């Protein structure tokens with residue numbers, strides 16, 4: 001049982017939780033994630049460790065409400081507990097001083113990007129962050145990122161904040177302007193696919209962090225498999241980060257839809273149970 | 276393990292045993308027919324996950340126990356990897372002292388209710404029963420083992436063996452499968468402070484996430500865990516050793532001995548085209564969703580699973596048999612086993628093959644998949660297979676399958692479960708410096724002691740053997756406990 005010590009709504013459907021996790025908080029590094037279960041009928045779902053406090057022995061999770069499990073978590077309050085947390089899972093990001101890094105975050109992908117971007121900055125890189133969201137309400141962690149970013153570009157689909165346009169437009173502006181040594185892309189699969197196409201054109205090394213469907217998170221089931229460079233990889237143990245130019249995004253996008261129908265049934269039932 | 280026939284014969288010569296033995300002649304005993312296990316009807320059992328084998332009633336069990344000749348050199352014992360005193364416990368059943376029979380079993384086997392159900396008896400204890408020499412069906416040792424231990428559990432009368440005190444040494448077991456559970460029980464009895472660390476949110480390894488409810492009810496597994504808790508064993512779930520906690524961390528916490536029982540949980544795929552299509556599962560994922568996450572009760576439970584109408588399961592072991600029988604219970608109209616050798620070579624327990632057939636599973640033997648194709652959404656819709664012939668025997672003594680050229684054809688499927696085996700999970704070997712590991716990823720141990728290249732670390736079960744059996748894993752756990760005890764004692768006195 002892991003107690004929730006703080007909760008904040010970052011936007012209408014994005015919630016930030018600070019959770020007690022004594023062992024995980026000591027061991028985690030940027031890029032790693034946990035698997036949680038809210039209750040004994042719940043799924044095991046993966047969530048990135050957005051931040052950790054070694055002294056208070058807590059980790060921070062940022063969750064976008066998309067279905068039953070994420071909604072269940074968002075409905076928890078300080079004092080409540082998560083039934084299970086296991087981690088830290090996945091390989092930590094390889095943090096290195098390469099020169100200039102563009103950190104690209106789309107939607108809730110901004111949450112996992114946050115600790116990675118900060119680590120790249122702390123090791124001495126010039127850090128440019130490009131954040132994309134559908135509209136102003138859905139943009140998260142802008143203030144927190146601004147604290148350490150050398151430059152911040154915000155793109156919204158509807159132009160309600162920052163510049164109007166897709167995240168790729170913001171990234172291309174930087175690529176045209178100055179040499180970039182590494183791009184990090186985290187967000188919806190479609191976004192990562194188009195960021196990868198763009199950086200490939202400019203020949204900029206790029207890593208993407210993948211959010212496939214998972215069960216155990218320890219390499220035991222293969223639910224999370226993706227094709228990278230023609231080979232099958234398990235995201236939970238071989239990733240979650242891979243060379244963005246080698247990923248078969250179309251296969252991944254299809255696999256993410258495996259349970260579309262069941263997810264809807266589950267969510268409808270859950271929402272009904274709330275009323 | 277060498278059998279101590281001297282000790283056995285002393286037990287055999289007790290007065291009550293002599294008297295019991297003389298009640299019926301060997302001829303009368305051997306003329307009794309082998310008992311049949313009462314089973315749920317196939318049509319009823321495929322509607323749910325209730326246990327298929329109902330269990331013997333008292334009369335049937337006593338009658339079957341009378342068949343055992345109480346041999347003076349009981350060959351059956353050598354067939355049991357932990358050398359249970361088989362006539363010893365069976366004669367206690369004949370005497371109708373069922374609780375004593377259960378205690379007798381517990382002397383050598385920590386999980387008799389599990390082994391009675393899942394051991395491949397036909398190639399172990401029962402294979403060596405004297406009855407084969409008489410061309411008769413062997414004594415139903417497994418059924419009787421199950422009967423005695425079920426009696427004890429149902430009577431709510433689980434005996435707690437004496438625990439030695441005075442030893443405050445902390446030891447750890449990594450993983451909570453049968454190997455670790457046995458190790459933990461033995462060490463607790465010797466007075467150690469034992470903690471079991473498990474990566475998942477549920478204990479017992481394959482017994483929980485792999486073997487389905489209809490073959491091994493989870494209530495039995497839970498009661499075995501409760502028993503270990505009574506012995507003082509502490510369980511910590513959601514701890515992935517190597518990630519959440521390292522061996523170094525544990526040493527700092529005062530642990531002095533370590534047993535690695537982390538199993539062989541890494542699924543094998545065949546690396547053929549289309550294997551990442553939606554609806555193609557590893558047997559681990561398929562069974563984990565169903566057994567651990569209760570996807571068969573979706574949407575009551577949140578974890579979903581693809582409910583296939585035409586399901587092909589690749590492989591011929593217990594895992595494949597479990598998967599295909601799960602598919603039937605999830606509503607498959609056509610459930611197939613696709614196996615590249617013939618039925619004779621199938622490693623699954625014979626009983627499960629038989630049950631699968633009764634439940635309507637089709638067996639496509641000497642058949643191997645070569646490619647899957649998917650529809651526009653990426654969902655698997657067809658598999659291409661080829662026919663195989665059998666060539667000369669390979670290292671394992673089984674005939675090697677050879678491709679028959681030009682024999683390809685396609686089968687319509689909407690779900691495929693790949694159950695062609697598992698490898699050891701590399702996490703532990705990778706995170707412990709100095710462990711010796713084979714090219715298959717198994718940990719190298721001294722077979723006598725189960726000690727690894729690092730003296731304070733012992734290992735057993737599937738992480739040492741690759742995929743094996745519950746009872747072999749348990750035997751390893753027991754051996755490791757004995758030798759770790761010696762090792763720690765010596766260390767203390769030096």
Ligand SMILES: Cc1cc2nc3c(=O)[nH]c(=O)nc-3n(C[C@H](O)[C@H](O)[C@H](O)COP(=O)(O)OP(=O)(O)OC[C@H]3O[C@@H](n4cnc5c(N)ncnc54)[C@H](O)[C@@H]3O)c2cc1C
Pocket residue numbers: 033044045046047048049061062063064065066067068069070071108111112210211212213214215240256257260263264267
């Ligand atoms: C390594 C990793 C890190 C992640 N980090 C975060 C994070 O920090 N914050 C966050 O909000 N989300 C994160 N996700 C995604 C998150 O796990 C899913 O949004 C969540 O599982 C959806 O569950 P649900 O029941 O609410 O929605 P569902 O109704 O199950 O699904 C809604 C959508 O989410 C996707 N999805 C479903 N199940 C999973 C699953 N097990 N894993 C991934 N995606 C799934 C599907 O594409 C589906 O269309 C991460 C995923 C991975 C693999």
Ligand SMILES: Cc1cc2nc3c(=O)[nH]c(=O)nc-3n(C[C@H](O)[C@H](O)[C@H](O)COP(=O)(O)OP(=O)(O)OC[C@H]3O[C@@H](n4cnc5c(N)ncnc54)[C@H](O)[C@@H]3O)c2cc1C
Pocket residue numbers: 393394395449450451452453454455472473474475478479480481482485486514515516517536537538539540562593594595597624700702703735736737738742743744745746748
């Ligand atoms: C579907 C299926 C059916 C089977 N049917 C039979 C049968 O009928 N009869 C039979 O005799 N055998 C059967 N077997 C084989 C038998 O189950 C195994 O041989 C046996 O369970 C091995 O026991 P073990 O203790 O070595 O490991 P496992 O049972 O595999 O348990 C290992 C445990 O360690 C945990 N673990 C792994 N890594 C870590 C880590 N880093 N930190 C913490 N925990 C970790 C795992 O989560 C797991 O719970 C079957 C196997 C399967 C998969």
Ligand code: SF4
Pocket residue numbers: 354355356357358359361384390391394396399400401416417420746
């Ligand atoms: S433990 Fe298994 S092999 Fe040994 S006697 Fe029991 S059923 Fe037979």
Ligand code: SF4
Pocket residue numbers: 342343344345346349350351352361362403404405406414416
């Ligand atoms: S060999 Fe058969 S008959 Fe003889 S003791 Fe063993 S089980 Fe009984």
Ligand code: FES
Pocket residue numbers: 213214215216217218219220221222223224225234235236237
């Ligand atoms: S989530 Fe099961 S192997 Fe990655």
